[in-house]
Amino acid sequence: MSLLNNPYDSGVFFDEMFATANSVRPHYRRLAGRLDTLPDTEFEERRAAVDLAFLRRGVTFTVYNDSQGTERIFPFDLIPRVIPATEWQRIEAGLIQRLTALNLFLHDIYHGQKALKDKIVPAALILGAKHFRREFMNFSVPRGIYVHICGTDLIRDDRGQYLVLEDNLRCPSGASYMIENRAAMRRAFPNLFQSYGVRPIEDYGDALLKAMLHLAPDGHDKSNVVLLTPGVFNSAYFEHCFLARQMGIPIVEGRDLVVRDARVFMRTTAGLVPVDVIYRRIDDDFLDPTVFRPDSMLGVPGLVNAYRSGHVALANSIGTGVADDKVIYTYVPKLIKYYLDQEPILPNVNTYLASEPLERKFILENIEKLVVKSANEAGGYGMLIGPASTKEECASFRAQVAAQPRNFIAQDPIMLSRSPTWCDGKLEGRHIDLRPYILYGEKITVTPGGLTRVALRKGSLVVNSSQGGGSKDTWVLQGDE
Numbered sequence: 001m002s003l004l005n006n007p008y009d010s011g012v013f014f015d016e017m018f019a020t021a022n023s024v025r026p027h028y029r030r031l032a033g034r035l036d037t038l039p040d041t042e043f044e045e046r047r048a049a050v051d052l053a054f055l056r057r058g059v060t061f062t063v064y065n066d067s068q069g070t071e072r073i074f075p076f077d078l079i080p081r082v083i084p085a086t087e088w089q090r091i092e093a094g095l096i097q098r099l100t101a102l103n104l105f106l107h108d109i110y111h112g113q114k115a116l117k118d119k120i121v122p123a124a125l126i127l128g129a130k131h132f133r134r135e136f137m138n139f140s141v142p143r144g145i146y147v148h149i150c151g152t153d154l155i156r157d158d159r160g161q162y163l164v165l166e167d168n169l170r171c172p173s174g175a176s177y178m179i180e181n182r183a184a185m186r187r188a189f190p191n192l193f194q195s196y197g198v199r200p201i202e203d204y205g206d207a208l209l210k211a212m213l214h215l216a217p218d219g220h221d222k223s224n225v226v227l228l229t230p231g232v233f234n235s236a237y238f239e240h241c242f243l244a245r246q247m248g249i250p251i252v253e254g255r256d257l258v259v260r261d262a263r264v265f266m267r268t269t270a271g272l273v274p275v276d277v278i279y280r281r282i283d284d285d286f287l288d289p290t291v292f293r294p295d296s297m298l299g300v301p302g303l304v305n306a307y308r309s310g311h312v313a314l315a316n317s318i319g320t321g322v323a324d325d326k327v328i329y330t331y332v333p334k335l336i337k338y339y340l341d342q343e344p345i346l347p348n349v350n351t352y353l354a355s356e357p358l359e360r361k362f363i364l365e366n367i368e369k370l371v372v373k374s375a376n377e378a379g380g381y382g383m384l385i386g387p388a389s390t391k392e393e394c395a396s397f398r399a400q401v402a403a404q405p406r407n408f409i410a411q412d413p414i415m416l417s418r419s420p421t422w423c424d425g426k427l428e429g430r431h432i433d434l435r436p437y438i439l440y441g442e443k444i445t446v447t448p449g450g451l452t453r454v455a456l457r458k459g460s461l462v463v464n465s466s467q468g469g470g471s472k473d474t475w476v477l478q479g480d481e
Contacts, residue, residue, distance in 0.1 A: 008021060026084075078184075080473040081475065084480040085477050085479050088477075096444045129327075132322040133319035146317040150438040153433055154346070157417075167329060175243065204246070204437070216276045217313060227240055228253070228281060262302070262306045264311065280314055288303040326373050333348055350411060360402075363410045369413070372408060416461055417432060432453060433453050
């Protein structure tokens with residue numbers, strides 16, 4: 001696999017590995033040198049071995065409404081993304097700054113609502129937000145922390161600048177694939193990995209458990225933590241099981257829990273066992289049928305009362321979704337300045353609000369040139385990429401935006417950075433993003449790596465696995481080379 005002798009076109013995009021067609025960036029040179037000496041047949045053998053290992057380990061995801069079946073091996077590319085130490089330090093500082101401000105914002109809107117009174121964010125956008133939970137006004141969450149696990153999506157523009165694409169503050173997924181990717185790379189390139197000085201991520205499960213134990217009402221290490229899953233048919237069920245194993249805690253469904261006297265218990269063969277902390281992977285609407293959706297079969301009747309009574313902690317807290325609403329995303333730079341009196345370290349993508357009359361007019365008139373997103377959709381759904389869409393698709397979104405302006409934003413198309421990716425027996429550039437994982441326990445920490453997602457379809461900007469995306473291992477270096 002000769003990287004330097006075979007033609008590689010990075011196009012007009014920022015390329016992670018190549019500064020020019022024949023010039024490899026310093027922190028990639030060791031990797032490029034190793035790949036140059038590796039025959040294509042041997043590379044294919046290693047790639048096939050990783051796919052087989054993923055199959056045997058059940059590293060899968062679910063695609064709904066697909067005629068070819070729902071369970072798929074998570075697509076993985078053997079050429080890692082490499083991030084030098086100095087670059088990572090800026091990312092880490094920006095993510096800590098952002099999550100600090102978002103937690104202060106959530107506390108504020110569920111208490112004094114000072115930011116609304118000071119008109120930093122229009123009150124109507126909060127009070128009309130789909131995930132704003134009036135039921136939790138003036139409720140003090142355990143340790144004052146609303147978001148304990150965050151997955152913030154980052155992209156790079158054509159200059160290589162990191163931008164925040166969106167925040168995932170409810171039930172962010174993908175950490176299991178980050179860990180499995182690392183294990184795969186260790187097996188595929190053990191010597192290369194060792195020589196690079198890559199910072200470890202394998203302690204993520206321990207760090208996650210410590211963050212959960214920090215919330216326990218009694219505040220000691222012997223508290224009982226469980227992971228609450230919707231069940232085997234959920235698209236992220238592999239991850240739920242994986243993380244429960246990593247933390248050494250039980251995985252439960254709603255039917256496994258019961259509330260007695262405002263306390264939560266887990267049903268076991270030895271009787272009822274008290275539960276102190278619930279890492280929930282179920283959306284607010286389905287958590288408690290006595291408070292939210294009465295038709296939910298996934299939740300636990302009485303859970304909200306137990307939470308309010310202070311007898312159990314939930315991670316993430318109920319009501320955090322209002323802060324990852326894509327409309328509220330637009331105001332995060334202002335919130336950082338308002339709460340922290342700091343300039344944002346990681347800027348947002350330039351965004352237009354359909355709820356603002358002048359910006360709505362601009363969106364409607366230029367929809368074929370913009371990326372339009374629904375405020376509360378995820379996974380690449382509810383989105384229009386104008387330059388790649390048909391006239392009919394643009395017309396459909398134009399009508400939706402005009403009818404429900406509060407529910408849409410638009411952004412200028414970003415020339416996402418690309419990374420060399422092995423596709424159909426050759427090396428080609430594919431667009432990528434990065435989802436680092438931030439934990440908030442005694443302090444805020446960022447796992448040195450994250451899930452680099454890659455759009456495997458040529459020319460595609462959609463990195464989500466359910467729509468043809470895959471992933472790469474992310475190597476954060478201890479130094480700059």
